[in-house]
Amino acid sequence: MSQTIKKPLVALQKAINKRVVVRLKSDNEYRGKMSNVDSYMNVILENAEEYNNGTLLTNYGKVVIRGNNVLFVLIEENL
Amino acid sequence: MSQTIKKPLVALQKAINKRVVVRLKSDNEYRGKMSNVDSYMNVILENAEEYNNGTLLTNYGKVVIRGNNVLFVLIEENL
Amino acid sequence: MSQTIKKPLVALQKAINKRVVVRLKSDNEYRGKMSNVDSYMNVILENAEEYNNGTLLTNYGKVVIRGNNVLFVLIEENL
């Protein structure tokens, strides 16, 4: 019930509308505003940018990432 | 309940009959009109085109993609 | 409820007894008459032909493909 200790999926829900980095198993990264996420870690990114090894590959509009490909989601205040 | 914040699978449902890009784990992309999609991300594309690294490989008619192969679905207004 | 908008698995059911192309994750393709399909995308093909990169490898009789290997099923009127 603590404010600072949250289950992982709740923490993701709290990050909705923040900017995140979604790293996939393929090592590509997708950066953008996470407009939604569900318990399977399906993620919607707005104005998504695709990076590989720090290099911008492509600019996308809205992208729906299937959760089973996700390695991790990075949530930073200063993104 | 907001109009702008939708769960990922609902957002996909809203994109039915729009043009989308479906990127698979194999890195091939399939572009076409998404005539339907279900919660497993099984997708029907009409007049599908298969691309790899931006190169058009094949024109298809109607293709049913099995959801577990999907990396992401790109929804753009200007596709 | 529209006639033209069908869920992906319903669309596959509607294609029973049509000729289809089943592309597997291994990139091999199997072409034939789809005599049945279930919700897991297990498919029965009759008079199946196995292709790789457009080259005919083998002619089969009746083949039951396990759904988890399926990348997509191509349904074309003119196959």
Add this chain to the structure above:
Amino acid sequence: MSQTIKKPLVALQKAINKRVVVRLKSDNEYRGKMSNVDSYMNVILENAEEYNNGTLLTNYGKVVIRGNNVLFVLIEENL
């Protein structure tokens, strides 16, 4: 209800005691009499022969193949 249109798993059940070819994801093939099969596509083959690219590798007695490895099961009258 038709005699000629059977769901994939029912078609496999009908092939019990027939000779079949079981192709695995590893590309090895196992040929023999299918003495049983279940809905997961676990298969029992009797007098199984293991082939790779048409070359006979080994003769086995009774082998129980775990269904998740199966690519397809080939059912031919003239096997």
Add this chain to the structure above:
Amino acid sequence: MSQTIKKPLVALQKAINKRVVVRLKSDNEYRGKMSNVDSYMNVILENAEEYNNGTLLTNYGKVVIRGNNVLFVLIEENL
């Protein structure tokens, strides 16, 4: 109900205390007395021997193999 036609998992249960060969997806083989097996194909082998391409690699005592790695279980009267 026939004595000679058994479902695959029942056939494995009947082979408890017989010598078997368990082939894994990694192509290693484990030979020994199967002291138990469950419906997931988790297997206990006693006095297990690990082989690769017919070469004995290691002698083990009791080994519990996780079922999802199993390619097939070979049951032979003359093992």
Add this chain to the structure above:
Amino acid sequence: MSQTIKKPLVALQKAINKRVVVRLKSDNEYRGKMSNVDSYMNVILENAEEYNNGTLLTNYGKVVIRGNNVLFVLIEENL
């Protein structure tokens, strides 16, 4: 019921707020304070550091790791 014998997931729960090392299947390691974990082994790390073969690659803020990528979680008192 012993204090010293805990089920694996309970042991992980007990390590919340400790420093851990999360090794992924990709062999990358993520070190940081585990602020939460669930039964699927989804993990939240705070002030996460990404290592490969002992080399620090990147400093992250808060990262939510999807459990299915986890190889193991290392819990040490002296981390």
Add this chain to the structure above:
Amino acid sequence: MSQTIKKPLVALQKAINKRVVVRLKSDNEYRGKMSNVDSYMNVILENAEEYNNGTLLTNYGKVVIRGNNVLFVLIEENL
């Protein structure tokens, strides 16, 4: 009901507090005292040692291994 014939997961439970070797799909081995294990084969090892091809790589404290990575668990009286 026999004492000597145990289901695989029961046999693992009986080995709690014994020394075991956990071989993963990656071929790395982890040796230590198994302080707990659950039905998914999530394992806690105490004083774990990581080996590859018989070479000691690292000494760990307490490690929680995610079950889906396990190839087999070796239980020997003389470990």
